[in-house]
Structure formats: structure tokens, C-alpha cells
Amino acid sequence: MSAVEVIRADVLAGVPHGFLGRRGGASGGVFAGLNVGAGSSDDQAAVAENRMAALAAVRPGATLLTPYQIHSPDCVTVRVPFANGVRPHADALVTDNPALALGIVTADCAPVLLADVEAGVVGAAHAGWKGALGGVTDATVDAMEALGAVRDRIAAAIGPCIARASYEVDAAFRLRFEEADPANERFFADGRAEHAQFDLEGYVAHRLAKAGVRRIEAMGLDTYANEDRFFSYRRATHRGEPDYGRQIAIIGLPG
Template sequence: MTLDPIQHPLLADSQHGFFTRKGGASSGVFEGLNCGYGSSDQKDIVQINRARVANALGVDLAQLAGVHQIHSADAVPVDGPVTDAPKADAMVTATKGIALGILTADCQPVLFADHQAGVIGAAHAGWKGALDGVLGATVAEMERLGAQRVNIVAVIGPTISQRNYEVGPEFRDQFVAADPSFSRFFLRGQKDRFQFDLPAFGLHQLGSLGLEKIAWTGHCTYADPGRFFSYRRSVHQKEADYGRLIAAIAL
């Protein structure tokens, strides 16, 4: 089976893809393109999957950089192969031949590019990272490498949609405490529950940074088990583990 990367016109000048679970070598609950070494999947199978992604981007596996994601607001520069992944949730590079890969399973994968400056970025933006500023940190690191904010484009890939993201009042309280206007990203649900619009919040954060060309691909990870892994869906189905999707971009 061939890979099924989702691409976006804003990133057309870069090799990129929000890769689905199709085209991978994993089986069981990881069936498909599981790219997460942090899962309990066989490491050699995950490596095969990641090699297929690297090949699709036109780079060697060693050039597909990643970070040890911790739901932080930290972004780091990359200028060569990463042998010991730093703890962070975003990467930027201006080095030709390097691909940046972010893993998600409901959180937002965000790919960035300033095609004029030759600078790219990739961020893992779950609710905590997005609230704490990981997207702004990514843009700031890109600027340090020569990017100009007015030229940066950013695309949010498959993530959990508002319809499938139920949260409690204490979750909403954290956002409202940060900014009362953030209440608009929540719809009242059953009893004391709310539905949180993560991609709308991500787009708001990107827009507030001054980025003018931004988009969400419109895909919900929870709602399409045939195409996407989903942490929340795996919990609801009482599965032992879950696969990780990869979103990647290369210069």
C-alpha cells in the first residue's frame, strides 16, 4: 500500500506531508504507518515506517529530525542529523537536506515555511503547548534564522475536532484565566462538560502572531479511524496503546 500524505497549497514550495496511517508496516492497534518510537510497537517496524516517510520527502532516514516531545513551549534549531533528541516540541532549520518530523495522535501538527528565506519549522501543539506559546516560540526561532514573519506560512494538519473534544470545567478555566476572550473556543456540552475547538484556537494563535497565510487541513483524527491514529479514541475503545502520526517538512 502506498503512503497517503495530506498536502496543502500554502506549503507547495516545500517537500511536506501530514502523513496518515496508510502505507505502513505496523500491525494490530498500530496497523499502518506508526512512526512513534515511544509506542510499544516493534522498533524495527517503526524504523521502516519512518524510512518510508523520509524517502517520500527525498531525504535519508538520518536526516529526518525529531524531538523528545513533552508538551512544552520550547522550540530548538536543527542544523544536522539529530542523534540524541532534545526535549522540546518544535524545531526549525535553514539547512538544506534536513526534514523536520513531528508526532501527533490528536494534538495539532503545525508545519511552517518562509520560502523566500529558506527556513522551515514544525511544531507539536496540543492544548497545553498552544496555550503556553509553542507556536510563537517556533516563529521566533525561525526569525533568528532569517525568516520574516510577514512571509511565514503555517498549516495545521489533522487534529481532533471540537465535536469530539469533550473537556471539563477545570480545563476551560485555564484558558479563561489566561484570557477571558478564549471562552469563545468552548461550546457548552452535557451537564458540566464543554467542547473545545483546538484547531480554531491554533489558528487564532497563529493569526495573533501576525501570520497572514494560515490554514487547517480540516481533518479530524478522532472521527476517521481508517486514516488516522487517535489517542482519545484509543482510550474510549480501551486499547492497550496507539499509533503516532507524523507530519514532516523538508528544505
């Protein structure tokens, strides 16, 4: 296994964290690299090895927890490992336990890592369009606040996700956002007839700012366009590939 690539955000300096792509890892074929998708048809021993390598690169010695992601706005507070290894159906986790590391798995959706260093509280959120519109980042900030974080002290980083240039949507998709808030029109650029290009990263940053987060870093890394660095569900779909890999974003507290 070659060394994994860990992408770190300046805004989270001093906090153990990382956005990992596909570089390194034990998987092959369409999953070549650091595929951490337990729900993929990849060899599960390779997936487990990849997850261990990712954790070791970010927060060695911690217990990695990832939710069973369902594109919801739901956030779960965790202070101990999941009972019997049963993962909650949710799309964000928060903790104040330095023995735990939180992980979010993505393949075009936006991974969001958050921290209030002074309070000793971290969070991780999976923000696809549905969860983002539903308020998954709002729920994460609320849950962090319940653990003692102060929202205007929280720093947040938005990791590799599909960029507007790569994210074509139809008119019905655009209408959902504009009906929720007419100002959301700014996150769409006109495309071919009855279609538009959606800025998921920009929308997620907007929701974080609206929730009171003042320090936000958008990494500006397009999963679809950077095949050598990232897995992409949409790219795999466009190519008619049978399956696709997933990457992971991890955050924890200093231990």
C-alpha cells in the same frame, strides 16, 4: 507495505512537506498502518521502516529529525543532525539546512508546519492543548525569525488533529484558557453539564495569527473520527486499547 498517504497543504505549495496518517506502513494490530511512534510498544523494526517510508514520500535523501516531545512551549533551532542521536526535549524544531527534514509525531494533538520560502527557513511544531496555551507556535515563529524569516511572510498549515466535535473537556480545562484570555471563550461550545467541546485547531490558528502569521491553512481533518486514516490517543483510550499508533508530519527545504 502499501503506499503511504501524504496530505499536503496548498499554503505550503513548493515546499517539501506532508502530513501522514496511518495508511500504508508495516505495522499490524492496534498499530496497523504507518505507526511512527518510537515510544509505542510496536515492533521497533516496523516503526523504523515506517519512518523511512514517510521520509521517502516527503523529502527523500534528507536526514529526519524529531524532538523528544514533552508538551512544552519549547522550540530548538537545528542546523546539523543531533549529536550521538540524542533528541532534545522540546516540541518544535526550526532549520535553514536543506539537508535536514523536521518531523513532529501526533495522535490527536495539532501538527503545525511552517515555512518562509524566500528566507529558506522551515519549522515544525507539536501543539497539544498544553503547548498551544504555553506558546509553542509563538516560540517557533520567533526561532524562524532569528534565522532570517519574516513573520508576515511565513506560511503555516495545521494538520490532522482532534476536532471540536470529538474533543470534550471539563470546566477546569475551559477555565485555564479563559483565565489566560477571556476572549478564548469563543473556542468552546457548551456540552453536557460541566463540560464543553474545545476547538484546538481554531485556537492554534488564532495563536499563529496573533503572532503575525498571515497565511494559515487549517486542514479540518479529525483524527478521532477518521479511524481508517488516522491514529487517535483519545479513541484508543475510550476503547480501552492497550496502546495506540502515532502519525508524523514532515517538512524540509528543497534539496
